[in-house]
Amino acid sequence: MDFEVTYTEEQQRFRREVRAWLEANVPAEGQRTPTSPEDTLRRYLELRSLGRKLGAKGWLYPTAPAKYGGGGLDVDHAIILEEEVDRLDLSLPPYYDSGGRLGSASILVWGTEEQRQVFLPPIYRGEVRTWQLLTEPGAGSDLAGVRMTTAVRDGDEYVIKGQKIFVGSDNGTDRIWLIACTDPNGRRHENLSWFMIDANLPGISMHPMELMGTGGEGGTDSGVKQTVFFDDVRVPALALVGGENKGWTVATTHLELEHGGGGRIGRNRVWDRLLRYCQETKRDGVPLSQQQDVRDSLADIYIKTEITRLFGLRNFYLTYARKPKSYEGPQLSYYRKTTGLWMTGAILETVGPAALTTDPTWGSPAGFLEAQQRNGIVSVHPGGTTDIQRVQMARRIGIGRSTREKAGTVHGAEA
């Protein structure tokens, strides 16, 4: 086994090129925590501008096919890019664009050639940001039970009506995709359709939902989500991806990725800062990190972050080496979520009440511990609750069933 990517001289040269480019193009304090709504918008616009520059170089979606505007790079180069942006506490894309990441994968697998050419280049080049619309008031964990949002064919168009909740983040979006019910009397999993549409069509309106997370455009856990209403929204038939009533099949691709099937390479950003905080903060005249009870707690926390990293690394390898996957995607998701939730208590016990305040004098630097206290809880639900992840794992392990459920397809070439 080899747990590390080894780099050729050419790849090392690429790393130097990327690092120099990022130093020249990432705005100073690009990763700072915004201090006001105006500052949040300003930061978002900075990051979108960075995204367009990355997109123009093919670095926003490095492994996406070049013929649709992606980078066309191999995995080794993509890892270099991800590691270099990770050094700056950023991700690819540098703002919340999970709709682009997940939606483009689904279109690559299930879209027609025309749909790929129309929908993919703006995503890969960073010209649009995309939100996914899945959850409804009556369909959360039971996602296949989507009923409230319907789409009815009318000539060359579909007419969409209904409501979606827990959508996107702040600062608006350009594109959205959704699953809607196209056959109210149809069988489960055979009555839904998947649409990619313009977010600014007449009849679409959005209303913010304030969550207890603190969020930020760099992560997936925004402090703001939206309720989206569709009031007889007319969309072209081209928006339908994968065929009428085939929406659940299309969704298996992005659900697999969202459930952790893609894996991840990268540091745990909370851990590094937590350790530094404990080394720099004294209690009774002694650094926290030199007190045995704190060291024991830190060791417990570190081990769980290490296991999360190893599961992410394994899934990354399985995905890009194109090895068969079973329960590994939802396992990573389950482990990451339960660890984050557990860490809220572990950190509170380790650090004390300073973890709860954003006060610049009495709290942690930039309130990063306070953010973890909130986000460790908020992160438990997006992309499927911990219980849903366990149900997925059990089905794929094959317990209690005669056949095993398979992981969703995530490779375009296999379509």
Place this chain on the structure above:
Amino acid sequence: MDLALTDSQEMLRSTARTFMEREAPVDVVVGLQKAQSSLAPDLWKKAAQLGWLGIVIPTEYGGSGDRLSDAAVLYEELGRGPLPGPFFSSGVLGALTVLEGATEEQRRRILPGVASGERVLTVAITEPNTSWGPVGITLAPQGRNGSYVLNGTKLFVADATSATDLVVAVRTGDAPTDVSLLHVDGRARGVTARRLPGFVSWQCEVAFDNVEVPASALLGGAQRGWVALDRALERALPLLCAYIVGGCQAVYEKSVAYTQSRVQFGVPIGRFQRVQDHVVRLVNHLDSARWATWEALWKLDTGRPATASVHAAKAVASEAYLEACNAAHEVHAGMGVLVEYGLAAHTQMSRTLFHYLGDPRWHKRRMADALEW
């Protein structure tokens, strides 16, 4: 990056699995549980012929000098039994301690016999204080006419009832790491090894009553024992972890099969989410142990600093085996505690290895030290 086994590792795995299925099925493993000695002579001879007893011993000392990750493939398969016997005690920890601590002459004298299976080593470290650090080594030999005389007790010595040779860690100075290693004939007058009774697998008490050993029994130099032992442990522990991973894997497979075949309320019990949760908990522990162990092995085989990873792996694996067995008992209910079913052998082994060579808290603390927090 490549997280698959190599072709030769796959071949070794297949050979070892076939061997285990033929030579050590559940009834054999269960049958061995009450034996005073963990060594089954027939099995031991066959394992020696396959070269498994010298798998980490360099070729110049009669072994095959395989990489640790190759040996780990074998130890996973042995752990599936869990196959008792001093495979790890002699072929890994014993051999590596001699390799790290002994003089060239001593290595040439001791190791070929270990590889061939004629000599069976075990390392005696802890004492009634049950500490696994150097400070816990208090057994101090007296000098008499240029030889050493031992009086005292070593505890939780693995497989001592089948050992021909003991490597005994002794205190020879006042500084914490003033520890030396003595090579003692396991059948010498005054040496008594006794398997400890109870819910523990072949951990022994070794009593020394006026045991006289010659000066040449000192392995390497005086006060060099802890350094040698520490280095040997760093390479040996991941193989014990691999054995544990194999144990977890077997417990997992048993549990999955049971959820599919056991019918209650008219359906296989795996249909119940409460039951599924036990299996999910089990597989999460299994995979935690597996990947922590394999990353440590990879670091050791490629010459990377591995100390923190090794301690993390032992902490994770110890806890994983115990929790995996707990989850399996929740799945199996009455069937799991029926001795002949075979889960109980794992459960007892999981408790034994939880503490052996350091429990999770001990290794987490050493991990923190290695990471220089």
